[in-house]
Amino acid sequence: SEAMFVGAVAVYGYCFFVYNVVILGRVMARLHDDALCVLLPLRVVFNTVWLLASWSFLRARYSDPGRLPEAWREFVLESGPKLPIAPARREWQPRKATMCLRCNFPRPERAHHCAMCNRCILRYDHHCPWINNCVGFLNHKFFLLTSVYGWLLGIVVLATLLPLMPQCIRSAVLWLRTNNLSRLDLIEDSFADAVVIITLGVLAMSSCMMLSSVLRIHLPLSFRNTTSVEDFYDNMANPFEQGGLLKNLAQIFGVKGPDWAVPIRPLQPISDGVAFRYWNEVSNQDSSEGCQSVLDCLLEGDWDGDSVSELGEAPRTGKQSYQEEWAKHYGVRNRHLPQGLLQPGDAQLSLDSCQGDLRHEVTS
Numbered sequence: 259s260e261a262m263f264v265g266a267v268a269v270y271g272y273c274f275f276v277y278n279v280v281i282l283g284r285v286m287a288r289l290h291d292d293a294l295c296v297l298l299p300l301r302v303v304f305n306t307v308w309l310l311a312s313w314s315f316l317r318a319r320y321s322d323p324g325r326l327p328e329a330w331r332e333f334v335l336e337s338g339p340k341l342p343i344a345p346a347r348r349e350w351q352p353r354k355a356t357m358c359l360r361c362n363f364p365r366p367e368r369a370h371h372c373a374m375c376n377r378c379i380l381r382y383d384h385h386c387p388w389i390n391n392c393v394g395f396l397n398h399k400f401f402l403l404t405s406v407y408g409w410l411l412g413i414v415v416l417a418t419l420l421p422l423m424p425q426c427i428r429s430a431v432l433w434l435r436t437n438n439l440s441r442l443d444l445i446e447d448s449f450a451d452a453v454v455i456i457t458l459g460v461l462a463m464s465s466c467m468m469l470s471s472v473l474r475i476h477l478p479l480s481f482r483n484t485t486s487v488e489d490f491y492d493n494m495a496n497p498f499e500q501g502g503l504l505k506n507l508a509q510i511f512g513v514k515g516p517d518w519a520v521p522i523r524p525l526q527p528i529s530d531g532v533a534f535r536y537w538n539e540v541s542n543q544d545s546s547e548g549c550q551s552v553l554d555c556l557l558e559g560d561w562d563g564d565s566v567s568e569l570g571e572a573p574r575t576g577k578q579s580y581q582e583e584w585a586k587h588y589g590v591r592n593r594h595l596p597q598g599l600l601q602p603g604d605a606q607l608s609l610d611s612c613q614g615d616l617r618h619e620v621t622s
């Protein structure tokens with residue numbers, strides 16, 4: 259929810275202020291004679307991790323998680339009844355466009371409907387209340403980086419606070435036990451510092467515990483190229499398993515490179531989010547160039563450029579190239595009909611048939 263998101267932003271801001279101003283600026287500066295040698299490394303490490311964590315958090319919150327692109331809608335309407343549409347089931351359905359009864363429109367493989375956002379999301383994982391956004395194909399990387407860097411940030415804070423906690427607790431106890439009001443002005447500064455430091459420690463500990471649970475769930479899923487929704491499927495082996503931990507992570511982070519550690523779009527994405535290849539169909543390196551071109555088209559709506567469809571083939575118009583690949587992937591044959599013969603309404607034939615099949619399954 260929005261309140262949880264605002265609360266998370268407040269925690270980031272509180273952590274930044276207390277660590278830099280109170281801990282490094284006042285408390286540790288008084289404790290160390292040679293403050294520069296001690297404080298500079300701590301300041302660099304903390305602020306680097308804080309920047310990456312907050313940057314990842316904002317990217318996860320404000321990035322499009324992967325709503326169905328207009329190009330997919332055009333593909334469905336232009337394909338008409340020639341596009342096979344399967345009823346949605348809680349099982350693996352590779353290379354099948356499935357019918358979303360809430361949107362009343364077909365969606366690609368691995369896409370699911372988010373009840374909170376009321377729309378279908380490519381490679382949908384879950385709706386996260388802390389970022390108040392879905393986690394899907396386009397922001398899954400940012401969500402994982404937020405969890406990793408947020409956990410590291412908590413560890414850095416706790417490691418710094420550990421030597422200070424006994425003194426902070428003694429200051430707080432002394433202030434609470436004193437009955438001499440004249441002594442309050444002598445210790446009230448240290449008491450105030452103690453309160454905000456202890457509060458920061460509680461927040462850091464809570465964040466580490468929560469994010470440890472998140473990482474314990476989502477990292478193994480990412481290592482297997484599986485989402486939270488797909489983790490319960492058991493009708494077949496995972497058809498999208500790429501044959502290795504790093505290759506599975508590349509489905510989220512793109513081809514391995516320095517950009518894995520930075521919350522930006524993958525520089526060399528493996529998939530376009532609409533059609534996912536089996537591990538033995540094409541190597542990650544070979545497909546990255548074409549996927550980058552297709553993904554740019556999907557996100558920016560630019561159909562004037564060229565796109566590489568298969569390794570070794572000549573470039574073709576972006577829209578023609580990726581839609582032909584989608585047609586092969588989803589079993590659409592003889593897709594190109596004479597102009598004027600296919601109207602957008604013709605796609606309803608396939609949709610009505612799919613809905614009828616699904617109703618028959620529910621009632622039987």
